[in-house]
Amino acid sequence: MQDQEVKLLGTWSSPYVLRIRWALRIKGIEYEYIEEDLRNKSPLLLEYNPVHKKVPVLVHKGRAIAESLVILEYIDETWRDNPLLPRDPYDKAMARFWCKFGEEKLSPPIWRVFVTQGEEQKQAYASAMENLEILEKELEGKRFLSGEAIGLLDIFFGSLAYIIPMYEEIIEMKLVDPSKLPWLSKWMEEFLNSPVVKDTLPQKDKLLPRYLAIRDTFLAKRE
C-alpha cells in the first residue's frame, strides 16, 4: 500500500534529521529518504511544511509532520515496540522537561559559541558550561539519559553529541572536557559508537568544510 509508506525529507548534515533516522532505526521502520537542497527547496517540502519550510519532515500514510520532537513523539505513539519514552506520566513529563531544557538552555548558547568570537563568545561559553553542568548532574550514575537503553532523551541530546566534537575542532575550544564533565563525555562516546548511531554519521571530511563555511558566514555577517 503506497500510503502506508514512510518518507523522510532531510538534509544529510542536519542534526535534527539524524534524530528521526535514529528513532526510525530503533523502531525498525523502513522508510524512503528524500534529500532536500535547502537553497532550492522542493515543491514537496513547501507543500508538506508550509509554515516553517524546514527539515525534517516525516510523511506517514500521506500525512506530513514537522518539528523533530513532535515527530519523535508521533513515531513513539504510532509504533509502540521498543518505546522511546517511558510509559509512566511522571517519567514522561521529566523526559519532556529535559528536552525543553536542551532546546532553550543548552542548544542556543552552544550555537552562539560556535558562530561568534571575542566577548560574545566568552559569554556564550559561560552560559553553555553552566547548563552542561546541570545536564552532567542529571546524567550522573546513568548509562544513558533515558536509563539503561537509548531513548528519546538520548536521541534528542544526541544531536549535540554529534555536533559538539565538530564545533570543538573548528573553534579549537573544549566544550565537553572529560575532566570536567566525565559523565557527559562518557555518554557522548558511548552514544556515538552505539550500533543505532554509528554508521548514520556523515563523514568528517565532508562535514567539516560545511560547518566551517557556516561559521564563516555568520562571522562575516557580524563584521
Add this chain to the structure above:
Amino acid sequence: MQDQEVKLLGTWSSPYVLRIRWALRIKGIEYEYIEEDLRNKSPLLLEYNPVHKKVPVLVHKGRAIAESLVILEYIDETWRDNPLLPRDPYDKAMARFWCKFGEEKLSPPIWRVFVTQGEEQKQAYASAMENLEILEKELEGKRFLSGEAIGLLDIFFGSLAYIIPMYEEIIEMKLVDPSKLPWLSKWMEEFLNSPVVKDTLPQKDKLLPRYLAIRDTFLAKRE
C-alpha cells in the same frame, strides 16, 4: 492521603499559570494554590524547580513538574476524563506542532511589540501579524482551536487571548483586529467568556498597573 494532594505554585498575574488553572478546572481536580512572590522566591519553589526557579510548578503526590506545556500533558495523561489532547497520534502531533509554533513564532514577537517602541516595535509588529495570520487560517471554520470544545491548544493560546487585549490597551495598538482577523477575534472573545475561563481572570484595574510597570522597566533598560 496527603501525598495525593495536588498543589500549584503560581503568581496571580502569570498567563502560564492560568493555563494550568484552566486545565485543572476542565478536569475537575481540586488543588491547593500557593501564591509565589518572584522577587522573593520561596524555599519550596527553589526546591521544586531548581533548574528554572519559575512558576507554574505542579506538585502531585509530592513530585514536582515544571514548564506549562509539560504540566498540561502530564495532567491529560494522569486524569483521562475530559481529554485535552486528541487520542489519535497524528491529531496529537498537530496540536503539539501548533503549540511549538505559538511558543517560537507568535509569543516572542507579540512580547517584543509590547516592550519596545519605534523601529524595533514596527518590525516586531510585522512579524506578529504575519504569524497571527497563519493562526487565523488554521482556526478558520472552527469554533475552538481544538475543535468543538476547549482543549489543550485553546488553553495554550489562551494565555495570548488573555494578555493581548491588555497589551493593546497599554500600547494603543491593535494586534487582533476583528476586521483583519475575524476568526481569532471571535475565538478570543468566546474563550475568555467561557465558563472555564471567565472568573479566573485577574481584575483589569489590578493587572493594568502591573503590566504598565513591566513595559516601563523594559523601555528604561533599552535607553
